[in-house]
Amino acid sequence: DTGVSQDPRHKITKRGQNVTFRCDPISEHNRLYWYRQTLGQGPEFLTYFQNEAQLEKSRLLSDRFSAERPKGSFSTLEIQRTEQGDSAMYLCASSPPGTALVPLHFGNGTRLTVT
């Protein structure tokens, strides 16, 4: 169990640029989640996958955001035409198969700064 890995840890980009983040979950985990967290707030749900299927996407997520998990292993989160309001910590979490009575395992996040 090497834990959930996120890359990069930090990303600084100019407004209007596209960015992509990667998450590698714990290998046996079939559910993968993306959250966004701004300073002083709790994590805000963005989307989640069960294997390669994206089962739910937040209505708060604009069309500029897209997430994929093509082979049911790692996942990518892309933000197109970034805006200053996208500056936040983007957290990935995974959980094992079975019931929902299991904890989420979080990575250390990708901190995005849009200038």
Added chain:
Amino acid sequence: SQQGEEDPQALSIQEGENATMNCSYKTSINNLQWYRQNSGRGLVHLILIRSNEREKHSGRLRVTLDTSKKSSSLLITASRAADTASYFCAFEGGTYKYIFGTGTRLKVLA
């Protein structure tokens, strides 16, 4: 907003004292979990309580759940400086989607 509400937003106590933080939510739930987050890091799971449970203990942690009031509390006994962190509740309503609360920032003074 679906997000849970936590209070207090911030709490400062002396080492050795107990810390209590509360979480309220609006939907029906299957389970509620508590997480801890150190500054700039990911969240770490602390404890899970099922909707049919009223109280659960784990070491110095005690969690209660009142589904009629849609609220939960986390008690940390005999706090230590190392307990300084933000604490979040998270609830799941049957769709594997976890909604987090707004968090309580705990500071334990040595």
